[in-house]
Amino acid sequence: MADHPVILVTGASRGIGAAVVSWLAAVGAGVAMVARSAAKLDALAGEITGLGGTPLILAGDIASADFCARAVARTHATFGRMDALINNAGTFEPVALTADAEPEAWQRALAVNLLGPFYLSRAALPALRTRQGRIVNVSSGAATRALPAAGAYCVSKAGLNHFTRVLAAEEPAVTSVAVRPGVVDTDMQALIRRKGPTAMPAEQVAFYRRLKADGLLEPPRIPARSIAWLALRAPSAWSGKFLDYDDPELHQPALDFFGERPGN
Numbered sequence: 356m357a358d359h360p361v362i363l364v365t366g367a368s369r370g371i372g373a374a375v376v377s378w379l380a381a382v383g384a385g386v387a388m389v390a391r392s393a394a395k396l397d398a399l400a401g402e403i404t405g406l407g408g409t410p411l412i413l414a415g416d417i418a419s420a421d422f423c424a425r426a427v428a429r430t431h432a433t434f435g436r437m438d439a440l441i442n443n444a445g446t447f448e449p450v451a452l453t454a455d456a457e458p459e460a461w462q463r464a465l466a467v468n469l470l471g472p473f474y475l476s477r478a479a480l481p482a483l484r485t486r487q488g489r490i491v492n493v494s495s496g497a498a499t500r501a502l503p504a505a506g507a508y509c510v511s512k513a514g515l516n517h518f519t520r521v522l523a524a525e526e527p528a529v530t531s532v533a534v535r536p537g538v539v540d541t542d543m544q545a546l547i548r549r550k551g552p553t554a555m556p557a558e559q560v561a562f563y564r565r566l567k568a569d570g571l572l573e574p575p576r577i578p579a580r581s582i583a584w585l586a587l588r589a590p591s592a593w594s595g596k597f598l599d600y601d602d603p604e605l606h607q608p609a610l611d612f613f614g615e616r617p618g619n
């Protein structure tokens with residue numbers, strides 16, 4: 356393990372996070388996998404080992420500062436180092452217009468999408484500094500676009516982008532970037548198609564449904580490859596930036612590094 360990178364990935368149980376972990380396993384990384392569903396993480400662990408990675412399962416809720424501190428401490432205790440943190444876990448809910456949204460639902464969204472990354476970054480910074488490590492915050496186009504009925508999501512992702520800039524300003528030894536993964540064929544998109552009609556404008560719902568029907572959603576492995584590459588190789592000059600997963604300056608080196616892989 357001595358020369359293999361160690362990376363903590365949140366939201367590792369499915370979707371983009373599970374695909375990120377697969378790419379990292381293929382280069383022999385130690386991967387600390389965070390999500391609430393222990394059963395799903397357990398089910399993935401064998402696959403990660405088979406690909407050449409070393410999994411560490413950390414089941415819990417990133418809305419808890421205590422859990423986040425323990426997750427980082429266990430990662431360090433298990434592997435003896437930590438090279439990167441990928442803040443990927445997120446929630447799209449509540450799907451509700453501002454006038455109708457429950458305060459508790461907004462609090463929950465901000466706790467998962469913004470406070471979780473803060474708790475984990477805060478806990479990981481001492482270890483990341485010693486490794487000249489990286490923080491990759493998985494953001495969204497919603498950080499800069501106003502989506503009706505997704506206020507808490509938009510605001511939390513905008514906050515995550517600015518948190519990335521603050522980290523870059525405060526921590527010169529750590530490279531911190533935010534990345535937009537595109538529109539990706541995961542449970543989150545299924546939720547938008549299912550719950551969107553309760554509160555979103557009809558044309559917005561139609562847009563998301565058409566992307567699925569026309570096969571235009573990205574498979575998770577494509578943005579995941581860019582995200583995994585950022586965790587391993589993002590240049591320090593990029594610290595503070597909000598990147599597009601398909602920007603050729605990111606997509607091409609990620610493709611050169613990891614190659615192609617079929618499936619999701």
Ligand SMILES: NC(=O)c1ccc[n+]([C@@H]2O[C@H](COP(=O)([O-])OP(=O)(O)OC[C@H]3O[C@@H](n4cnc5c(N)ncnc54)[C@H](OP(=O)(O)O)[C@@H]3O)[C@@H](O)[C@H]2O)c1
Pocket residue numbers: 365366367368369370371372389390391392393395415416417418442443444445446467493494495496535536537538539540541542543544
């Ligand atoms: N899919 C898209 O089109 C899209 C577009 C733009 C940005 N993104 C961003 O990409 C990231 C990944 O999205 P995805 O599409 O892969 O979502 P997803 O399929 O819904 O998966 C979300 C992951 O986060 C975990 N998670 C959720 N809440 C958690 C919590 N409180 N504590 C710990 N883990 C938690 C889930 O596992 P458990 O349920 O087991 O906890 C799951 O592993 C998110 O940050 C999302 O905002 C996605």
